Amino acid sequence: MKRVLLVASECVPFIKTGGLADVVGSLPKYFDKTKYDVRVMLPKYLCIKEEYRSQMKYITHFYTDFCFRNQYVGILEMEYQGVHFYFIDSEFYFGGPWPYSNMYEDIEKFSFFSKAVLSSLPLIGFRPDIIHCNDWQTGLVSVYLNDSFQGDPFFRGIKTIFTIHNLKFQGTWAIDTIRYMTGLSDYYFTNDKLESYNNGNLLKGGLVYSDIITTVSKTYAEEIKTSFYGEGLDGLLRARSNSLYGIVNGIDYSFYNPETDPDIAVCYSSEDFVEKKAKNKAALQRELGFEENPKAFMLGIVSRLTDQKGFDLIDCVMEQICAEDVQLVVLGTGERRYEDMFRYYADKYSDRVSANIYYSEPMSHKIYASCDAFLMPSLFEPCGLSQLMSLRYGTLPIVRETGGLRDTVEAYNEVDGSGTGFSFANYNAHEMLSIINYAKKVFYNDKAAWTTMQKRAMEKDFSWNSSAREYEKLYDKLLDPSGDKEDETNML
Numbered sequence: 112m113k114r115v116l117l118v119a120s121e122c123v124p125f126i127k128t129g130g131l132a133d134v135v136g137s138l139p140k141y142f143d144k145t146k147y148d149v150r151v152m153l154p155k156y157l158c159i160k161e162e163y164r165s166q167m168k169y170i171t172h173f174y175t176d177f178c179f180r181n182q183y184v185g186i187l188e189m190e191y192q193g194v195h196f197y198f199i200d201s202e203f204y205f206g207g208p209w210p211y212s213n214m215y216e217d218i219e220k221f222s223f224f225s226k227a228v229l230s231s232l233p234l235i236g237f238r239p240d241i242i243h244c245n246d247w248q249t250g251l252v253s254v255y256l257n258d259s260f261q262g263d264p265f266f267r268g269i270k271t272i273f274t275i276h277n278l279k280f281q282g283t284w285a286i287d288t289i290r291y292m293t294g295l296s297d298y299y300f301t302n303d304k305l306e307s308y309n310n311g312n313l314l315k316g317g318l319v320y321s322d323i324i325t326t327v328s329k330t331y332a333e334e335i336k337t338s339f340y341g342e343g344l345d346g347l348l349r350a351r352s353n354s355l356y357g358i359v360n361g362i363d364y365s366f367y368n369p370e371t372d373p374d375i376a377v378c379y380s381s382e383d384f385v386e387k388k389a390k391n392k393a394a395l396q397r398e399l400g401f402e403e404n405p406k407a408f409m410l411g412i413v414s415r416l417t418d419q420k421g422f423d424l425i426d427c428v429m430e431q432i433c434a435e436d437v438q439l440v441v442l443g444t445g446e447r448r449y450e451d452m453f454r455y456y457a458d459k460y461s462d463r464v465s466a467n468i469y470y471s472e473p474m475s476h477k478i479y480a481s482c483d484a485f486l487m488p489s490l491f492e493p494c495g496l497s498q499l500m501s502l503r504y505g506t507l508p509i510v511r512e513t514g515g516l517r518d519t520v521e522a523y524n525e526v527d528g529s530g531t532g533f534s535f536a537n538y539n540a541h542e543m544l545s546i547i548n549y550a551k552k553v554f555y556n557d558k559a560a561w562t563t564m565q566k567r568a569m570e571k572d573f574s575w576n577s578s579a580r581e582y583e584k585l586y587d588k589l590l591d592p593s594g595d596k597e598d599e600t601n602m603l
Contacts, residue, residue, distance in 0.1 A: 113586055115142075115149045116239035118228050120221060120248035122151060124191070125159045126210050130360070130496055131246060131276045134327070137363045139194045141579035147586065150237060152228055154220075155187060155198035157206040163189070167198055175230050177223050178292050184227045186235060197235060199227045217248075218284045218313065219292045225251035226293075229260050238265065240590055243272045247282030250317030251293060254305070257320050258295065270589050273321035275314075277493050278335050278342045279419075282313035289313070308343060318347055323589055325356045327494035328515035332357030340491055356585060359518055360494040361575035362503065367479075369504050369569075374473040375480040381569040384505050385562055388480065395481035399465040401438050407463075408551050409438045411482035411506065413475045413497050416445025416453075416468075421488030421511065426452055427540035432547065433460050436555075440482065442467045442474055479504040483561075484533075484550050488543045492516050498532075499573045505565040508532035509550055511543070519573060523553065528560055531568040 121127055123136030139149040155167070167187040174181045185200030199205075204220045211217055229252065232238060244252045253271040260266040286300050289311035300306045305316045318324055326332045334340035336349045348355060370380045376394035379387035389405050396403045410432070414420045425432065426449070433439060433456055441453050441464075453466035467474060479485070485501035487510045494515030498508040502519070510516040512534045523530030535546040554561050 113147050113241070113590060114237065114239045115147060115241045115243055115586060116228075116232075116237070117149060117151045117243045117245070118249045118252060119151070119153055119245040120224070121210060122153050122196075125153065125163050125196075126156055128210060129276075130494070133362075133496065134276065134360055135245060137361070137575050138579060138582070140192055141361075141575040142583065143579075144193075147583060148237075150195040150197065150239075152197040152199065152231075154205045154210070154224055155185070155200040156210050157202060158208050158210065163191075166191075170197075171234050172200070173230070173234065175227060177226060177294070178219065182223065184230065186231050188235070195237075197231070199224060199231065201227070214282075214284060215288070218282060218289060221248040221282070221313070222251055222289070222293050225249055226255055228252055229255055229266070233263075233265050239269060241270045241272060241586055243274065244317055244321065245274045246276050247280055247312075247314035247317070249273075250282060250313035250315070252317070253320035254295065254299065254316040258299070270323075271321040272323045272325060272585070272589065273317040275318075275324065275326040275335070275493070278314075278326075278340070278344065281307075281315065281342065281344075283307065283310040286311045315344060315347065318344065318351065323354050323356065323585065324348075324351055325358055325585065327358065327360045328518045329357035329359070330517045331491075331493045331514040334491070334514060357518075358578055358581040358585070359515055359573070360496065360499075361573050361578040362496055362499045364503070364574040364576075367476075367500050367503050369480055372476055372480065374476040376477075379480075379505075381505070381566050384565060384569065388505060388565075391477070391481040392483075395440070395477050396438070398477075399440060400461070401463060401465070404438075406555075407438045408436055408484070408554055409440065409482045410509075410547070411478040411485045411501070412439070412441045412443070412487075413478055413485075413500075414443045414445075414487070416443050416449035418446070419490050420445075421490055421538075421543070422446075422449045422452075424488050424538070424540040424543050425449075425486075428544045429456060431544055433464055435463070436551065438463045438465075440465045440467070440478055442478055443470060444468055475500075476504075479506055482506045483554055484509050484547075486547070487511075487516060488535075489513060489516060490538055495519070502531060502568040502571055502573065505569045507550065507561070507564055507568060509543075509547055510534050511538065512536045523550075523560070523564060525553070525557075525560070528563060530564055531571060532564070 119135040121132040123132045167189045170186040172185040187198040377387045377390040457464045457466035492514040520532040522534040533550045535542045
């Protein structure tokens, strides 16, 4: 039995601010439990709902020297949906209404968390073969493991994997401050270790000291080795390219399931979607005050409204997107200028533009189930989940060819009829508009091709089952490097 501990700053259903929580909460459920004992450790935030906090069972507590203080560390546990969870308790660090605050506080908070994770292991009756860390908040786990914990035989031989979910967020602060907080010596603050552009960098620590680095799509693993996507760490990632892998995220097919989804008007499958998807479209049109018109091209957006997601492109050609034959429905919050842009057009074209400047899980499901196409023109996208959800519901994605969008959406080829959506290559507003118009042309003029693509999209497997098998191969490779070599096409 191979033992793996996933360590992260957030995890559904306990705490979520982004896609990291979905990955950490979903992936462990899909491992082969006869071969892999995969458990999760995260902070016990005061803002976790009481319904979960009340189920946590106290294991023990201890005190650790951190930031020149004798700091309390509690350990609790619970089982949820067949997965064993551990929680690191410290109201000093994890109190408050939100898991994150300003960067200075977060640097200290997650440095403490990284040390507490390792310190707790001898006390919980679980010695992992692999510690699988996620994003900068856990970057110091591998560093500490290499440092003071190596003197304890308990920790010798534990391997580490570090997964980059978004390279843009690195956990950087002044070297003197990080050195003071962490207790690490000057040895670690050189440019081949934690120093980066005259600052300390916690994510870089994870990249340098982990045995294997992964990220959340094959294309993103290639992109981050370039200066445009590398966020200043491309040189390091090129140097570690033999240990860098891309594994596409999945989605929970039991939750995102048009056959059983309680949030949509009419449930459907890949066998009967044509008629029943139209009923969902009609229901959403009524709810939004649109004309109930099955021939209208309904375009959906569910997203954070930020530059990264391509909304500067949409801003450039919004008037043209809002053509008379398009019904546009937007769900999400973000930068004020984009929120105001959608509000303006919803007011100007109230009969065909709906700006829902909030987030609602049920409304997102209605959009995935009702729209004809889904727009996601990201500047960069490590993996992306919304396009996977739209594929699952037979809503064809229109995406830019970057990161996980390129890996998961196959562009329509009218010669052989292949494809599961539409894509464009260059980060250019008019190129995006051109592919939107091309999708509309196929929608209006070739219904057979459109419905064939919808069926193909719904039958694609982007469940966590597929991703879990890839992680299992990686765990096996790390623990038994003398075994059969992995297919070199999986190495990036």
